[in-house]
Amino acid sequence: MKYEEIKNSSKDELIRKNGDLRAELFGLHVKNKTAQLENKSRIRLVRRDIARVQTRLTKLSDGKQS
Numbered sequence: 001m002k003y004e005e006i007k008n009s010s011k012d013e014l015i016r017k018n019g020d021l022r023a024e025l026f027g028l029h030v031k032n033k034t035a036q037l038e039n040k041s042r043i044r045l046v047r048r049d050i051a052r053v054q055t056r057l058t059k060l061s062d063g064k065q066s
Contacts, residue, residue, distance in 0.1 A: 001049045001052065003052055003056075006052050006053055006056045007056065009056075011057065011060050014053050014056055014057050014060070015057070017053055018050065018053045018054065018057070021046055021049050021050045021053065022050060024046055025043065025046045025047065025050065028042055028043045028046060029043070
């Protein structure tokens with residue numbers, strides 16, 4: 001996910017996306033522990049997407065629009 005996509009999203013969309021990404025991350029961790037996960041790098045990508053969404057939500061709550 002690109003930051004430009006996140007930047008153009010509303011706060012409600014970002015909150016929903018954050019929940020979806022966290023659920024996906026949980027599922028990836030479960031699959032990894034049960035040796036069913038083929039692409040382990042996906043965990044890293046999802047964690048980074050969560051961080052991007054969280055950063056944007058923080059900026060929106062602080063009133064910064066950059």
